Amino acid sequence: MFTIENGPDGVVVMAGRLDSGHSASAQSFFDRLRGAVTVDCRGLEYISSAGLGVLLKTQKQLMGSAGKLRLVGVNRHLCDIFRYSGFDQIFEIEPFE
């Protein structure tokens, strides 16, 4: 189960499991975005390397329009993955309190 949608205040809300089976739908959602984007990850339980690929590609695209991704409400397990993959150096990440 994975969902991605526009939430209030222009925030993008991702929830569930961003695995290989759902990375294509996530990518097509992100492809429409421009500028600075905040992603609410409080409901995101899981991400695979395919999901990481989606985030990296999106970040590069947004930088082309002087924007970037900001990931907020990231759980501990996902923080580990972002750190192991060096994504903590290329994304602004706020852990889940």
Add this chain to the structure above:
Amino acid sequence: MGAATPIRHLSARDLEPILAVASKLAAPFDLDTMLGEVVSAARHVLDADRASVWLHDAATDELVLEMSGDLGTVRMPAGKGIAGSCFRHRRLINVADCHADERFDPSMDRRTGYRTRCMLSLPLIDHKDVLVGVLQVLNKASGVFDEDDEALATVLAAQCAVAIQRVRMMEALVDGELLRQELEIARSVQLGTLPATMPAVPGYDVHGRFKPAGLTGGDTFDLQLVDQGLLVVLGDATGHGMGPALTVAQMQAMLRMAFRLGADLDTAFKQVNNLLSETLPADRFICAFIGLLDPGAHCIRFHSGGHGPILVFRAASGDFEVHRPTSFPVAAMRLPELRVAATLEFAPGDVLILISDGLTEYRDPAGEEYGHARIHEVLRQHRGKTTSELADLLLESMHAFARGAPQEDDVTIVLIQREMPRPAAVSSFERSLDSLEAIFGFIAATFASQGIDASLRPPVEFAVEELFTNMVKYGKASEAEVRLGLTRIPGGVEATLIDDDSDPFDINQVPDANVDLPIEQREPGGLGIHLVRRMVDSIEYEYREELRQTRISFRKTLKGPSGPGAAKKGGGHVHD
């Protein structure tokens, strides 16, 4: 022991009942119960028909005898009769025919209708030289009391005097604030020596539990990994209050020290015993099991100084084995020679059960003891449970049995269980990304059914997905399903993915990604194996050419190098 008088005729056979008596006398009795124990111990050890204890009342300088039944209390001046003479002169008196002795007062016999023939009277002098009273032993079953009996009775009287004096002092002081504070300090020292966490022992599930009784009690346990193996200790020092609490803390510290210094089991046991026997008061000793488990060889070697019975639950038969102590209680006496340590072997599922007598001698309101049968019952009914769960269940059973009766003594439980090899849960999945939902469902169900720690699920799911999607990507032409097996291992899980239609591709040869590159140079992809390596303990790759079969196994445990909370930098130190 500290007994000053050498006893020529005391044989090793005689020592055992005396030590048993001494152990009984150390229990937390009130004065009446204690006197009863002394009388029965004297009759038992000396094979006598009757025994009685005259206590000295310092206020009136009288000797006082509490008679059983409705015979009431007898008081007499402290210098009168044979008992009085024994008391005044602090000397043993052995009379072969009482009615021929002018000091004998026959009025007692008239009053009770009993005929006293021979009698042994002993002054009860405690370890601080305080004269407590007189012990009299009447009518030896065969003949008269001889020199051997005098020697035995002297040892016994010393024990009794200390025990009686202790109970009297405890009764007088136990409500005192000062004593309470001192007990609290001793108690905290004792509790501080218990292991804070249970060690992880490959292939074993071990647990120790300590349930203190109020402020008094002298139990301890230890489970420590040392170079020689797993140190397993259960100790119960005689008596209650500050002394025992500090004694077991002392023994604990000495044992850890000895093993960390590289001592073998025999040397450690003997040295700690000899040192403690020199320093502890004569009435103090420790019933202790001290063992070293070799988890690789599946056996434990141990000495048990006075701790028993030692129970072993045999999983294959469902039976219990009972082993006796191998030696005298620790600190009871110097040990010039030591018997060979006992050895127990563990088959899968076997449990070694060490329990202090605080549980087995727990009394319900009717006075019945908890005993051993209930322990057997709990273990049999709940086979396969973890040792932590079994400890909970034993304590629950104790509370149910007690029906509100207070806990008089520390209860300590140490359980060592060899784990059963668990069969793997295996399932096959279609070679498609659409299978991921089913794979995650299978992982969740297996974690639940095998009781694998849920905090390990996210990294296991991650690793399985990465390995599975690789098999999908590089095996597009194949119709063969991919098999996934999950097995619970100590502290975690082992996962195996099997692809029966594949080309060789050794994932261990895949270089790490360079995760320190600036974003412009980073490309999506290439992170999967890099991340799996960081999230699991170990990965094994195997390819069997004749079957075109790839097997990839990984292990993930709580203690693993990147277990939950492990602060490990994810930077790619291997640049490709």
